[in-house]
Amino acid sequence: MILFPATLDEFLTMGSRDGALYLGWDESFETIADPDGDELLAGAVNGNDPDDTTWDTDSDGLSDLFELEQQENGYYFDPTDSDSDDDMVPDSEEVLFGSNPANEDSDGDGLYDCEEVYHQLRSSTERANCDSFVASRTGGARTGGGWKVRLGGDGSTQYVVATSDPTDHDSDDDGLNDLAEYDLREKGYHPNVENDVPLAIVSTLLDAQGNEKADFYVGSGTKVTLKNVLSTNLTGSDSATVWNNSLQVDMDDGLGGASKTWNLDIANDENATVTYDLPFLPEPRWHL
Structure with a gap:
């Protein structure tokens, strides 16, 4: 006669033995090759799953399988770090933007990715430049990135919010890179509007x-x-x-x-x- 656990949670509770996981309610069960069901074999059976207890080790919304597959395709994602390049833009958002999760300045224009895109702030230590305008505009909401552009240039008191493409050093292809347009923001230069090169x-x-x-x-x-x-x-x-x-x-x-x-x-x-x-x-x- 087999005595099953009283609840489903007890039935699915894992036990650990010699670094491997198994159904913990009976010592006779064998090691489970993929206890978290993420299609990565556990380390105990010579697999490469960074954590056998969860499909998303770094809790960034990207599965460990996806991040390791991207490594094989030449894109460095660290399945144990939600922000692989520490640029304050989570890897999941880098996927959405198409930016490089292994480079804090994907397009090499001198602006960090976190400065160019409107994104969720992931910690209280966000680079100051990355939430400079948004924190004041939204009363400290947990978002950041972008900057204010003075409409009409010198003398104007009106501003518009601007963001740029982290994958293109010159978002509007006007011959003036995004960093230069950022430097000229008080003169009315916008990274997504063609301007004459000064x-x-x-x-x-x-x-x-x-x-x-x-x-x-x-x-x-x-x-x-x-x-x-x-x-x-x-x-x-x-x-x-x-x-x-x-x-x-x-x-x-x-x-x-x-x-x-x-x-x-x-x-x-x-x-x-x-x-x-x-x-x-x-x-x-x-x-x-």
Whole structure:
């Protein structure tokens, strides 16, 4: 005669033996290969289930099976950590946004994912920037991300909430990356509205004496300098940095195919001048 437990809960209660789980109401039961039913074998039978007692070890709403399958597909999800990259955006929300759970700045634009998207706050230690506008707008509700954009720019007292795409460094493809638009938020720049890039680039050629010329002939060994002047077209009293990217000049094969990059920070009402001596090869005369 078999005596069953009095309740279903007692029937399903697990016992532990040598690191393995079994139906605890009878010592004669064998080890259960998948006690939590998540399709991952228990460690006791040489499986890779991080926790045999639950299908979702880190309680992020994503099953352990899903997270391990994503690892096999090249996406790093940690089934034991609800926020694999510690960017304050839970892995489950990274799935919704399409962002990288292993990179706190998925698109490399200089803004954390938690700054770019409106999301649930997962702890009281959320990065300050990630709930800067939302906490005040909602009275401290458990949400964060995004920022305020001043409508109409300088002098306006009206604002609109803005968020950007954490998977695209330039959400609106206007040539101004999301970080630059964030820096220009008080000027009315919005990451999802095309804006004119607040930079002008003027390139000229200088001869060996430093004189500007529209065009001239040069031969091998002739010194010619490319001069680039970058300036902003913004005015105002504030000195916030409006451009913190790089200028890259690529030469054609006749000039050696070289590439030169300058890292530049330009504030309002400022300009930057960079020069580069063109590396002419020992070829016939060139007309520039």
